Amino acid sequence: MPRPLPLIAVTEDFEAFYKRQYPRAVGLAYALTGRRHVAEEIAQDAFIAGYRRWQRISQYDKPDAWLRRVVVNRSTSVLRRGITEVKAIPRLRGGMEHIPDLEPEASDVWNQVRALPRRQAQAIALFYLEDLSLEQIADVLECSPGTVKTHLRRGRDRLGRKLLAWKEEA
Amino acid sequence: MNTEDKLRRASREIDRVTSSVIAPPMSELRRSARVQGIGIALAAATAVFVLVGGAVLLLNRGGATTLDPAAPGVTTTTSFVTTTTGTEYPLETYVFPGSNPLPPIELDESEELTFRPVDNDTRPSDISQLRQVSYLGPFVSDVEIVMAGQLGSRWDDPRLYVIKGVFADTVEPPSWAGRDGGCYVVASSSDSLDGVACWVGDSAPVASESTSSESHNIFVGRFTEDEASVVVFEWGSDTRWQRLRGGYFYADIDNPDHLAIGMTAYDTSGQVIFADTPESATTTTALAALCSGFDIAPSALALSSIPQPLAETLGEIVDAARQCDFDRLAAIGGDNFTASFGGGDPSDLWTMEEEQGRKPMYWLLSILDLPYGTIDTEQGTLYVWPSAYAHQGSWETTPDADVEALRSVYSDEDMQGFADFGGYFGYRLGIWENGDWSFFVAGD
Numbered sequence: 001m002p003r004p005l006p007l008i009a010v011t012e013d014f015e016a017f018y019k020r021q022y023p024r025a026v027g028l029a030y031a032l033t034g035r036r037h038v039a040e041e042i043a044q045d046a047f048i049a050g051y052r053r054w055q056r057i058s059q060y061d062k063p064d065a066w067l068r069r070v071v072v073n074r075s076t077s078v079l080r081r082g083i084t085e086v087k088a089i090p091r092l093r094g095g096m097e098h099i100p101d102l103e104p105e106a107s108d109v110w111n112q113v114r115a116l117p118r119r120q121a122q123a124i125a126l127f128y129l130e131d132l133s134l135e136q137i138a139d140v141l142e143c144s145p146g147t148v149k150t151h152l153r154r155g156r157d158r159l160g161r162k163l164l165a166w167k168e169e170a
Numbered sequence: 171m172n173t174e175d176k177l178r179r180a181s182r183e184i185d186r187v188t189s190s191v192i193a194p195p196m197s198e199l200r201r202s203a204r205v206q207g208i209g210i211a212l213a214a215a216t217a218v219f220v221l222v223g224g225a226v227l228l229l230n231r232g233g234a235t236t237l238d239p240a241a242p243g244v245t246t247t248t249s250f251v252t253t254t255t256g257t258e259y260p261l262e263t264y265v266f267p268g269s270n271p272l273p274p275i276e277l278d279e280s281e282e283l284t285f286r287p288v289d290n291d292t293r294p295s296d297i298s299q300l301r302q303v304s305y306l307g308p309f310v311s312d313v314e315i316v317m318a319g320q321l322g323s324r325w326d327d328p329r330l331y332v333i334k335g336v337f338a339d340t341v342e343p344p345s346w347a348g349r350d351g352g353c354y355v356v357a358s359s360s361d362s363l364d365g366v367a368c369w370v371g372d373s374a375p376v377a378s379e380s381t382s383s384e385s386h387n388i389f390v391g392r393f394t395e396d397e398a399s400v401v402v403f404e405w406g407s408d409t410r411w412q413r414l415r416g417g418y419f420y421a422d423i424d425n426p427d428h429l430a431i432g433m434t435a436y437d438t439s440g441q442v443i444f445a446d447t448p449e450s451a452t453t454t455t456a457l458a459a460l461c462s463g464f465d466i467a468p469s470a471l472a473l474s475s476i477p478q479p480l481a482e483t484l485g486e487i488v489d490a491a492r493q494c495d496f497d498r499l500a501a502i503g504g505d506n507f508t509a510s511f512g513g514g515d516p517s518d519l520w521t522m523e524e525e526q527g528r529k530p531m532y533w534l535l536s537i538l539d540l541p542y543g544t545i546d547t548e549q550g551t552l553y554v555w556p557s558a559y560a561h562q563g564s565w566e567t568t569p570d571a572d573v574e575a576l577r578s579v580y581s582d583e584d585m586q587g588f589a590d591f592g593g594y595f596g597y598r599l600g601i602w603e604n605g606d607w608s609f610f611v612a613g614d
Contacts (some may be wrong), residue, residue, distance in 0.1 A: 015196050022193035027184045044194065048203045099187050106183035109176050117517070119497045129181040143498060144486060150501040157505070160173040 014054045018047050021064060024130065025071050026099070031110050031125045032075035036099040039075075046070040065139045068130065072122050072140060112162045113155075120155030123148050476542070479605030480553055487599075487607065488538065491531045496520045508609040533597040534610055540575045551603045558594040565593045 025046060029039035046067055050057055057063050102110070113121050119141065126137045127148075134145040134152075141148065171179075476484070483502060490498040496517035503509070509516035523530045543560025545552045554560050558576055561568040565588055577585065580596065588594050600608040 018196070018199070019193050023188050023191040026191045027188040030188060031181075031184050040191070044199070044202070047193075048199060051199055051203050099191060102180075102183050102187055105176075106180040109180035110184070113177075113180075117497050117500070119501060124177065128177040129184055144482075146482065147486060147498060147501055150504060154501060154504065156173055156177075159177075163173060163176065 013058055014051060017058075017063060018051075021067055022047065025067060028068065028071050028125060028130060029075050030099065031129050032072065032114065032121065034107075034110060034114055039099075042071055042074045045074060062136075062139060065136065068126065068140045069142070072126070076118055076122070108166065109159075109163070112159055112166065115162065116155050116158055119143075120151045120158065123151035124155045124159070127152055476553060477603050477605075480601050480603055483601055483605040483607055484538070488535065491534045494520075494524060494531055503607045503610075507607050508611060510611060528612075530597075530610075530612070533612075534599060536579050537597050537599060540579065541572060543572070545600075549602070552600050552608060553603065554598055554600045556594070556596075556598065558588075559598040559600075562593060565589055565591070568594070 022043060025043035026039050029042040030036060033039055033042065049070060050063070050067060057066050060066055101107070113124050115121075116124070122141060123137055126132045126140055127134075132140070134148045137148045138145045141151075486502050487499065490496075490502065499520070500507070500509075500516045503516055507516065509519050520530050537555045540556035540558075542553050542555045543557035545554055545560050545562075556576060556579075557572040558568050561572065565573075573585075576588070576594070576596075580588075584596070588596070597610070597612055599610040602608055
């Protein structure tokens with residue numbers, strides 16, 4: 001008889017990780033998608049994936065980098081496909097706290113960030129919102145710090161021009 | 171207020187509005203994880219039926235036995251029916267649900283197909299957590315395979331990709347063989363490919379393996395957060411792994427954890443031998459982006475002989491080109507980079523050229539395998555590939571060694587074209603000695 005497969009042993013570590021990181025994950029997804037409910041769904045989906053593989057992820061040097069990578073990638077997927085709902089993910093009850101609207105100016109800035117090339121937008125969100133270093137962002141985006149620096153520089157430059165043009169149009 | 175200040179203020183605003191967000195209770199998360207696990211297992215079961223059904227059709231094109239999803243023991247199939255023919259099924263197929271708390275899936279013996287969990291004793295321990303769908307059984311090598319992968323566990327999910335196989339020449343297994351999740355090719359003889367075993371999982375390390383003296387497995391694929399790729403090899407008569415008439419499967423898949431795999435096989439004339447991937451998998455697909463640079467590693471790249479900043483840039487270029495990561499390539503290029511004399515966004519240009527089959531990434535990586543030359547300018551020294559380009563417009567004075575080096579990439583006809591033109595005008599790439607990437611342009 002085949003041996004039964006090991007089930008993931010969920011420790012309190014995951015719960016602490018989950019509670020500590022959840023709001024930040026929602027914030028990151030919100031910045032990258034601009035959709036409040038979708039942001040919560042993406043965060044929940046990421047934590048569900050993390051929960052199911054916590055035994056392995058908890059061994060990583062930086063479990064939070066793994067989480068951010070998942071959130072960033074799933075946010076990009078949502079944007080790329082124009083999906084308004086993350087259909088395959090069962091929504092968790094009890095977690096849908098109301099997220100207030102952003103101030104209009106902040107909303108405009110993030111709208112313009114999302115219009116940047118994907119990697120530039122991700123680098124900007126991780127740098128400014130998550131306050132990560134170039135090295136930490138490189139871990140999340142799986143590239144070199146030099147590439148992150150380039151994305152940030154180009155993203156900032158392009159964003160500056162976009163915001164200026166937008167302001168002039170307005 | 172400058173851009174920097176605006177971004178910091180906008181970030182504080184996100185912090186403000188999400189500060190009140192409370193994580194849902196752990197009990198809810200556990201429940202949802204269980205539901206999702208079952209969904210993934212269903213997808214895995216679906217893929218197994220596709221694999222098995224297709225393989226059986228390949229081998230037994232007469233007869234008519236329908237594998238009924240409602241048959242005893244087949245309780246976890248989804249909405250499609252896999253049709254099989256023939257009465258002999260030399261198959262041993264596994265459903266490997268990893269950590270999913272599902273019971274073994276077993277077909278009725280009368281169906282002569284067996285589904286059972288992989289015996290951990292025969293598999294490397296480090297793949298024990300992967301949700302594996304494997305098919306160990308006869309297969310033929312003269313088919314083209316389309317693997318359909320999707321996110322989520324439903325075949326009608328619109329987020330669907332097709333990974334299409336193409337064919338080419340003999341190569342060694344790619345450098346990343348043994349890393350990440352992916353597929354095995356299983357061969358039981360020295361001259362034929364006998365099976366393809368695929369699984370889905372995250373990017374945990376997986377080792378190559380041979381499961382027994384009669385079979386040879388090689389790890390040939392990978393699934394990461396961003397992409398999936400599969401290279402199919404066979405064990406050739408010269409005891410080398412051979413890529414099956416060359417190809418690779420490549421797709422941009424964001425979430426491998428929820429990937430289900432199906433197969434459609436074509437014979438070499440293009441006729442569909444079987445197409446029992448679910449209907450929606452063949453009608454709502456988005457064709458995967460084929461990357462001409464995939465798996466090409468410039469072997470002669472002499473990083474040690476060039477300035478360090480330049481070597482770093484080259485390393486990044488090679489890495490990005492092999493993945494057709496055009497955004498990253500454009501980022502490496504920066505604002506002063508030239509990809510086309512006509513201007514425009516480099517990412518858009520390369521995407522279009524790849525789609526048109528012009529293989530810019532293949533050419534980029536191929537010319538980096540050639541000797542480089544240098545051009546001294548007022549701005550500094552420019553390193554150019556291939557070296558023949560350093561002798562711009564002067565074919566007659568281009569050293570023989572630089573001309574000969576081109577022959578590994580160009581045909582005699584191409585070479586005659588350069589001679590007639592009076593100089594090298596093919597793809598070339600230039601990087602300043604400080605590491606700034608100056609250009610990668612096609613021929614004039």
